[in-house]
Amino acid sequence: MQKRLPDIRNRLTHAGYDTGEAYMLARLALEHVAELGNPAEALEALIQGLLRQEPIQYLTGKGHFYGRDFIVNPDVLIPRQETEELAVWIRDEVLKSGQKTPHVLDIGTGSGCIPITLDLEWKERGLQATLMGVDVSEKALKIASENALLLGSDVSWQQMDILQAADTAFTQLDLIVSNPPYIPAEEFDALPDNVRLHEPATALIPPGEPLLFYDTIADLALHWLKPGGSLYFEIHEDFGPQMVALLQEKGFENIRLRRDLRGRDRMVGGRKAAF
Ligand SMILES: C[S@@+](CC[C@H](N)C(=O)[O-])C[C@H]1O[C@@H](n2cnc3c(N)ncnc32)[C@H](O)[C@@H]1O
Known part of the structure; x- marks a missing residue:
């Protein structure tokens, strides 16, 4: 592995990756093919994908989220670190509240990373939550349900266009979470190639106002x-x-704006009035 790493890193830096990123991607590529028994053609296919700016997670078929590997493909957004921070915030708030059987809905669930993580983290701590993930994309829901199966989670899934949803579709939920599409259309062209060319646009851009x-x-x-x-x-x-x-x-009451580890406003929470 060590012998091939500088060669792959050099190919990637020539294609425009910065040195640190090229090194990390070369390592991940070599680790992935080692798990497959080191077939040379698999390594070359991975490198070719990286040269086309395809995300390493789509090339290897897995994305890391809060200590677990999730299946990903171009039908789902690759789970992000700031979303891990959101999941941890929710996990801890519910634990602090003393609720034992929260009913939770995740809107725009993608790979299912948020509800599956909450389910597994709460189960480990003795909670019996009921969680559902909804998404407009049937293909995303297929990946989400594969992830639930793989990771041993009981989240259920439902196809739903949230922009057409009825007021009566759910009732008496304890918690709703969403990481919806929020990139303003005018920012799309400035996104890095690996995101702009390869991640699903419907997961990134709202069809209207940024806060739709x-x-x-x-x-x-x-x-x-x-x-x-x-x-x-x-x-x-x-x-x-x-x-x-x-x-x-x-x-809403008790509204809290929260920064991520890099100091950016990235999460907000609120509570429906109690009476
Ligand atoms: C930013 S991604 C978030 C995915 C995942 N929750 C995560 O955090 O990695 C937004 C998700 O919203 C879904 N979505 C887009 N439009 C939707 C709609 N009208 N109704 C429901 N889900 C929608 C997309 O398919 C995508 O999976």
């Missing part, structure tokens, strides 16, 4: 949550104050 999904989901949450139930979102770093104002206008 947040506005819709916050309205639905007022119907779907129990009094005192919680709503959590991952957000674009530029929209923190706007998101706080949106939730205030709709009457």
Whole structure:
């Protein structure tokens, strides 16, 4: 492995990757083919994919999220670190609250990384949660259910276009979480090639105003949550104050804007009034 690493790294740096990234990708590529028994053609196919700026996670078929490997393919967004932070925030808030049987809905579930992680983390701590993930994409739900099976989680799945959902679709939920599409259309061209050319555009860009999904989901949450139930979102770093104002206008209480480890406004949570 050590002998081939500099060669692969050099090929990747010539294609425009910076040295650190090229080194890391070369290592991941070599580790992946080692697991397959080192077939030379598999390594070359991986390198060719990287030269086309394909994400290593799609090439290896797995993305890491909070200590677990999730199956990924171009039908689902690759799980991100800031989303891990959102999941950990929710995990801990529910544990602190003393709830033992939370009913949870994840909207725009993609690979299923959020509800599966919550399910497994809570199970380890004795909670009996009921979780459902919904997505407009049937193909994404197929991957999510494969992940649940692989990781031993009981999350259930439902196809749903949240922009057309009925006020009555759910009731008495304890918690709703969503990491919806939030990249403004005008930022699309500036995204890195591996994201712009290879990740599903429907997972990235809302079909309208940047806050379209947040506005819709916050309205639905007022119907779907129990009094005192919680709503959590991952957000674009530029929209923190706007998101706080949106939730205030709709009457949510205990609104908290939270920064990620890099200091950017990336999460917001609120609570439906208890009465
Ligand atoms: C930013 S991705 C988040 C995926 C996953 N929750 C994660 O954090 O990695 C947004 C997800 O919303 C889904 N989505 C897009 N439009 C939707 C709609 N109208 N109704 C429901 N889900 C939608 C996409 O298919 C995608 O899986």
